[in-house]
Amino acid sequence: MGRYILIRSFEAIVAIWGVLLIVFLASRLGGGDPAVLLLPMGASDADLDLIRHNLGLDRPLWDQYFTFMANALRGDFGFSFEHNRPAMQVILERLPATMQLATFGILIGTLIGLSAGMIAALRRGTLTEFAVMLVALIGQAMPVFWLGLVLMMVFAVHLQWLPSGGTQGLGIILPGFTLAVYISASLARLLRSSMVEILHEDYIRTARAKGLDPSRIYIVHAVRSALIPVVTMLGIIIGETLSGTVIIETIFSWPGVGRVTVQAIAARDFAVVQAAVTVFAFIFVVVNLAVDLLYAVLDPRVRLIK
Numbered sequence: 001m002g003r004y005i006l007i008r009s010f011e012a013i014v015a016i017w018g019v020l021l022i023v024f025l026a027s028r029l030g031g032g033d034p035a036v037l038l039l040p041m042g043a044s045d046a047d048l049d050l051i052r053h054n055l056g057l058d059r060p061l062w063d064q065y066f067t068f069m070a071n072a073l074r075g076d077f078g079f080s081f082e083h084n085r086p087a088m089q090v091i092l093e094r095l096p097a098t099m100q101l102a103t104f105g106i107l108i109g110t111l112i113g114l115s116a117g118m119i120a121a122l123r124r125g126t127l128t129e130f131a132v133m134l135v136a137l138i139g140q141a142m143p144v145f146w147l148g149l150v151l152m153m154v155f156a157v158h159l160q161w162l163p164s165g166g167t168q169g170l171g172i173i174l175p176g177f178t179l180a181v182y183i184s185a186s187l188a189r190l191l192r193s194s195m196v197e198i199l200h201e202d203y204i205r206t207a208r209a210k211g212l213d214p215s216r217i218y219i220v221h222a223v224r225s226a227l228i229p230v231v232t233m234l235g236i237i238i239g240e241t242l243s244g245t246v247i248i249e250t251i252f253s254w255p256g257v258g259r260v261t262v263q264a265i266a267a268r269d270f271a272v273v274q275a276a277v278t279v280f281a282f283i284f285v286v287v288n289l290a291v292d293l294l295y296a297v298l299d300p301r302v303r304l305i306k
Helices: 002-029 034-038 045-055 061-073 087-122 127-141 144-158 169-198 202-209 214-243 246-251 257-267 270-298 300-304
Strands: none
Touching: 002 061, 002 270, 087 127, 087 169, 087 214, 087 246, 087 257, 087 270, 127 169, 144 169, 144 246, 169 214, 169 246, 214 270, 246 257, 257 270
């Protein structure tokens, strides 16, 4: 188990290093000269040279890289000229709002999705299974931005039951439910397929032949084995949701990291973009590391992987 944890942790560190390398190269080799972007049009060559010197852009690329890595390890990704404060501070201020929205959507989506998937698997071949899978298919096929706009038009504009956004009161319901629809649909379909396959395994037939309680067979034996692919999907969904609520935050004017990143891209505030991409990647890697470790709990055979 210890070896397994060390291998997965090393892979996570390498992944984060790779992301930092890509962020560095993208900021230096693409997007134009930062000095030109920071200064107004018509700036003199002397002003441009001064900005490049202050930013360290006149030094060799390898020297810039080591400086970038040293600063990145301290959480320093530069100064946001749009917000007039450190870029990482801008991201960390918006992160709680993103975490709040993502957590709400993930919890609701997981609860609905797992329940629906189990019901569909246990009622296989019935009208109940057909109805659950049809709803799940529609939920997975609908574009998130379209669903968000429809929910806003119906419940916020026409019925006026819920606010169209905002972090106070019931403002989280519409964006959170928009996230939950896709999450629940994906998990329901995957869990249903996984459980149908598990229920035909020999050890399930043996448990039934021994006269074990059906609830114990389904919950202790079948569900635990069926959760392995579901955990994989859930890890990807959690990582994407925590780091990719850009569309939802933009539609519902949610003051999270996704929205401020879109604004930073439009304003060419590359320091904020660098900080946001790094935070997104770190969250995604950490979540998937947690999923890898959870495999060993669900299936002890995973611990034997060298």
